[in-house]
Amino acid sequence: MAAPDAVGGGAHPLDAAIRLAPAGAGHRRLRGATSEAYWNSVGPFGGITAAVMLQAVMQQPDRIGPPLSLTVNFPAAVQAGGFDIVVRLLRGGRTTQHWALDLVQGDGDQPMASALVACGVRRPVWSDREARPPALPPPPPDFGPRPGAFPVWLRHYREHVVRGGLFGPAPDSESAAWVVDHPPRPLDYPALAAMCDAFFPRLFMRHAAPMPVATVSLNVYFHGDDAAMAAQGCQPLLTEARGQVYEGGFFDQEGRLWGEAGRLLATTHQVVWYRD
Amino acid sequence: MAAPDAVGGGAHPLDAAIRLAPAGAGHRRLRGATSEAYWNSVGPFGGITAAVMLQAVMQQPDRIGPPLSLTVNFPAAVQAGGFDIVVRLLRGGRTTQHWALDLVQGDGDQPMASALVACGVRRPVWSDREARPPALPPPPPDFGPRPGAFPVWLRHYREHVVRGGLFGPAPDSESAAWVVDHPPRPLDYPALAAMCDAFFPRLFMRHAAPMPVATVSLNVYFHGDDAAMAAQGCQPLLTEARGQVYEGGFFDQEGRLWGEAGRLLATTHQVVWYRD
Numbered sequence: 001m002a003a004p005d006a007v008g009g010g011a012h013p014l015d016a017a018i019r020l021a022p023a024g025a026g027h028r029r030l031r032g033a034t035s036e037a038y039w040n041s042v043g044p045f046g047g048i049t050a051a052v053m054l055q056a057v058m059q060q061p062d063r064i065g066p067p068l069s070l071t072v073n074f075p076a077a078v079q080a081g082g083f084d085i086v087v088r089l090l091r092g093g094r095t096t097q098h099w100a101l102d103l104v105q106g107d108g109d110q111p112m113a114s115a116l117v118a119c120g121v122r123r124p125v126w127s128d129r130e131a132r133p134p135a136l137p138p139p140p141p142d143f144g145p146r147p148g149a150f151p152v153w154l155r156h157y158r159e160h161v162v163r164g165g166l167f168g169p170a171p172d173s174e175s176a177a178w179v180v181d182h183p184p185r186p187l188d189y190p191a192l193a194a195m196c197d198a199f200f201p202r203l204f205m206r207h208a209a210p211m212p213v214a215t216v217s218l219n220v221y222f223h224g225d226d227a228a229m230a231a232q233g234c235q236p237l238l239t240e241a242r243g244q245v246y247e248g249g250f251f252d253q254e255g256r257l258w259g260e261a262g263r264l265l266a267t268t269h270q271v272v273w274y275r276d
Numbered sequence: 277m278a279a280p281d282a283v284g285g286g287a288h289p290l291d292a293a294i295r296l297a298p299a300g301a302g303h304r305r306l307r308g309a310t311s312e313a314y315w316n317s318v319g320p321f322g323g324i325t326a327a328v329m330l331q332a333v334m335q336q337p338d339r340i341g342p343p344l345s346l347t348v349n350f351p352a353a354v355q356a357g358g359f360d361i362v363v364r365l366l367r368g369g370r371t372t373q374h375w376a377l378d379l380v381q382g383d384g385d386q387p388m389a390s391a392l393v394a395c396g397v398r399r400p401v402w403s404d405r406e407a408r409p410p411a412l413p414p415p416p417p418d419f420g421p422r423p424g425a426f427p428v429w430l431r432h433y434r435e436h437v438v439r440g441g442l443f444g445p446a447p448d449s450e451s452a453a454w455v456v457d458h459p460p461r462p463l464d465y466p467a468l469a470a471m472c473d474a475f476f477p478r479l480f481m482r483h484a485a486p487m488p489v490a491t492v493s494l495n496v497y498f499h500g501d502d503a504a505m506a507a508q509g510c511q512p513l514l515t516e517a518r519g520q521v522y523e524g525g526f527f528d529q530e531g532r533l534w535g536e537a538g539r540l541l542a543t544t545h546q547v548v549w550y551r552d
Contacts, residue, residue, distance in 0.1 A: 068526055069493040069547045071347040073392045075367035075374040090378075090387045091351035095525065096492055096549055098351040100376070100390050102366075111366045114376050116349045116390055118492045118547065122524025125552045128482055130449060131520035173406060206404055216372055216394045217345040219495045221528050221547055223521040244407035245499040245540055248398025249371060250344055252497050252543060264521055267528065269545055271345045271394065271497055273372055276401045 012185045013037035013156055014194070017048050018055040020085065028087045030056050034080050038153040038194075043077035045153035046215040047197030049103065051190035053115040056085040057099050058189065064097045065121035067189050070220040072115045077214075079105055083112065096120045122225050133262040136162050139178040139236050157198055158182045158236070166200060167210065173202040173243040173253070180236035187232040187259075189222060195237065195257060196220045196268035202243025202253040203274055216250070216271045224265040232259045249275055288461045289313035289432055290470070293324050294331040296361065304363045306332050310356050314429040314470075319353035321429035322491040323473030325379065327466035329391040332361040333375050334465065340373045341397035343465050346496045348391045353490075355381055359388065372396045398501050409538040412438050415454040415512050433474055434458045434512070442476060443486065449478040449519040449529070456512035463508040463535075465498060471513065471533060472496045472544035478519025478529040479550055492526065492547045500541040508535045525551055 011019075017035035038048035050072045057063060083105045090098040096118060103113040144158030157179055164175025179198060181191055201213050224232075241255035252271050259265040287295075293311035314324035326348045333339060359381045366374040372394060379389040420434030433455055440451025455474060457467055477489050500508075517531035528547050535541040 069349075071349075071392055071493070071495065073345075073347075073366070073374050073394055075372075076369075090349070090390055093352075095551075096351075098349050098387075098390065100378075100387075102376075111374075114366055114374065114392055116347055116392060116493070118349055120492065120526055120549070122526065123551070125525050125550070126483055126487075127523040129521050129523065130478075130482065130518075202406075206406065207402055211402075216396070217347070217392070219347065219545065221545065223523065223528070225524065242406075244543065245405050247403040247405065247499065248501065249401050250396055250398065252499070254543075267520065267530075267545070269495065269497065269543070273396070274401070275399070 012183065014181060014185055014191055018052040018190050020052065020056055020059060023084050027060055030059065030085045030087065031082065032085065033082045034078060036152065037156055040151045040153055045197065046074060046218060047194035048153065049078055049113050050197060050218055050220070051194040053085060053101050053103060053113060054117065054193045055190045056087050056101055057117045057119065060087065062089070062092070063119055064092060065119045066225055067222050068118045068120040069222070070115060070117050070193055071217065072113055073217045074113050074215055076112045078103065078112045095123065129264065131264050133238060133258045134176060134240060136176055136238065143178065145182045156182050164205065166204065167208065168205045169208050170205050173205040175200065176238065176240045178236040179239050180234065184234040186234055187229050189229065192222065192257065192266050193220050196255060196266055199239065199241040199253060199255050201272060202241065203246055203251050203272070206243065206246060211274045211276060213272050213274045216273050218270045219268060221267045223267070224259065224263065228259060228263060228265060232265065235260055237265065249273060288459065290457060290461055290467055294328040294466050296328065296332055296335060299360050303336055306335065306361045306363065307358065308361065309358045310354060312428065313432055316427045316429055321473065322350060322494060323470035324429065325354055325389050326473060326494055326496070327470040329361060329377050329379060329389060330393065330469045331466045332363050332377055333393045333395065336363065338368070339395055340368060341395045342501055343498050344394045344396040345498070346391060346393050346469055347493065348389055349493045350389050350491055352388045354379065354388045371399065405540065407540050409514060409534045410452060410516060412452055412514065419454065421458045432458050440481065442480065443484065444481045445484050446481050449481040451476065452514065452516045454512040455515050456510065460510040462510055463505050465505065468498065468533065468542050469496050472531060472542055473546070475515065475517040475529060475531050477548060478517065479522055479527050479548070482519065482522060487550045487552060489548050489550045492549050494544070494546045496542055496544045498542055500535065500539065504535060504539060504541060508541065511536055513541065525549060
């Protein structure tokens with residue numbers, strides 16, 4: 001496994017992990033490398049792959065606004081080392097813009113992850129927030145980190161569980177926890193996308209023993225704009241999650257990430273492969 | 277606007293709307309046409325576009341199992357008339373398989389819709405259903421249809437609202453309704469995908485006046501297998517939906533579709549553009 005973090009100097013490990021440089025002319029093909037800091041069991045943490053694919057869109061000079069939605073499908077485990085992200089602008093209107101991306105590795109540009117991203121310009125129209133955050137106490141002044149945690153990526157989040165446990169069997173998979181990047185880093189869209197994959201697998205809460213799991217598809221909807229990111233800064237987010245159906249080797253889980261002043265910053269859903 | 281339904285003879289309008297024929301050698305480029313029966317205001321009903329893109333995967337000879345997830349992004353309004361769907365197999369494993377698709381029209385194959393689909397082979401492993409259907413009375417023996425409804429696609433669903441109304445302002449956007457294809461048609465995955473976009477826009481329940489709306493991205497997770505589709509047949513599904521955030525010209529809504537014996541068949545989420 002390469003140690004690309006080493007080139008990061010004093011950079012935050014998340015910034016080092018999502019660093020992309022143009023591979024050729026223009027910005028439609030970008031080059032990055034996997035990060036030891038966000039390594040999972042057989043590949044990178046899926047959240048960091050989601051983050052770097054979103055970052056590829058964030059770096060496009062002709063992007064028209066913040067992200068609205070991100071879907072990442074994971075055909076294969078990303079291999080340690082370098083990768084390219086091939087970016088395609090599907091179409092851009094005045095208020096929404098659609099991008100399609102492949103993360104490729106090896107001879108013949110094998111797709112290891114594929115994503116669709118929509119960006120949008122928010123406008124001063126009638127607005128309303130219907131969703132309300134759960135009534136839970138504020139986070140303790142300090143919690144975490146988990147220096148020796150495994151897989152390694154867990155070491156780069158601090159987490160304080162408020163509701164729900166870890167391994168089951170439990171009667172339901174509902175949980176709530178305060179989560180924040182470690183070391184502290186002001187929130188942005190790639191960090192938020194990564195956090196959407198940081199939930200403990202719901203399967204493990206319903207079933208007594210851990211099983212091999214792998215995300216098939218991850219979906220993120222962004223409800224916050226640049227001002228909401230700036231307001232959040234380095235404060236922890238209140239995260240909620242639950243699963244619905246675990247059947248025949250696939251299960252789903254959905255989550256909500258609440259920010260400062262009870263503002264819903266992201267909703268997320270994923271389908272996960274598992275086996276006995 | 278073309279009238280491609282005319283070629284369908286006695287076929288169900290949904291089957292006519294998702295009919296695809298190979299355009300060239302093999303099955304990776306398929307040709308279809310829009311349907312008047314599922315026309316919306318400025319383009320086809322988004323659900324029928326989702327259905328035909330899923331159908332393009334269903335027709336692949338090397339598909340390994342039923343669909344697990346479908347994400348469709350809508351860069352532009354599909355124009356009345358013919359279209360091609362270009363299908364790419366990203367990678368197939370033994371239990372999951374990933375596809376990427378573009379629906380294209382016009383010179384230079386302009387992408388009007390783009391999709392990611394994951395398929396999976398369900399296996400005999402530990403399984404559990406955590407989500408429970410709402411406690412609501414069974415559907416009346418007969419309800420609907422809406423012969424003169426507008427937009428036209430509404431005429432091809434029967435709907436019986438159980439909870440929640442239509443135009444607001446209401447204190448929340450939660451609703452429940454029995455929904456089924458009209459005329460009757462045994463449920464399959466494309467029909468289920470279409471139904472995931474058939475919810476009344478949550479924005480209209482919260483705001484007193486209708487506004488122009490357009491789906492940006494639609495996400496569907498399939499929890500039912502072939503046996504669940506067969507068990508459902510032509511019976512109505514109990515559908516639930518709610519919105520969360522309506523802000524700056526974009527809102528989200530999420531839904532659950534329950535089948536026979538309280539079985540969760542699909543969960544769905546979408547981001548929608550709107551303006552005053």
